[in-house]
Amino acid sequence: SDVAADEATWGGYDDAYVSSIGVPRSERAEAADVLGRTRYHHTWRWVIPESRAALERLAGAGVPMGVVSNASGQIASMLARGVAQVGAGEHVEMRVIVDSHVVGVAKPDPAIFDHALPAFAEFEPDRIAYVGDSVTMDIAASVAAGLHPILLDPYDDHAGADFERIASLHDIADELA
Incomplete structure (x- = not known):
């Protein structure tokens, strides 16, 4: 969450996430798209x-x-x-x-x-x-x-x-x- 980041969308997060977990470069765009399509506010339920x-x-x-x-x-x-x-x-x-x-x-x-x-x-x-x-x-x-x-x-x-x-x-x- 850099001050210059565009947090209006989750695209940057999705790209960074799939990259950080080791998704092969050739599959990252598709994986980031799938991650973005599966995000739903009612799934954010884990209590730390x-x-x-x-x-x-x-x-x-x-x-x-x-x-x-x-x-x-x-x-x-x-x-x-x-x-x-x-x-x-x-x-x-x-x-x-x-x-x-x-x-x-x-x-x-x-x-x-x-x-x-x-x-x-x-x-x-x-x-x-x-x-x-x-x-x-x-x-x-x-x-x-x-x-x-x-x-x-x-x-x-x-x-x-x-x-x-x-x-x-x-x-x-x-x-x-």
């Missing part, structure tokens, strides 16, 4: 256990949290299946869950945060950390919204960047411990 555990640690430390996601109308229901929900419940408590499809605005447009910030009204925006995994979508949008951007960069892809980076959500929980 380490992230779930870190969210539990942060909630246990009293950190108020929310989710702002470029999604397809399903993020709240998918999170409720094993990660989080708005308010108290079976999983990690969030103050708000914002789905770009539902609110009609998507990152990198900083206006998406207008739907979440009222849930954190007691904080100045620059005191609100926004953690995301995309330089183009998350870092750019959170900077434009006046938030404190943090890139989830587990593979150290953006060493030397001029914004804060973490390898895991546990890094934040460790700082609070």
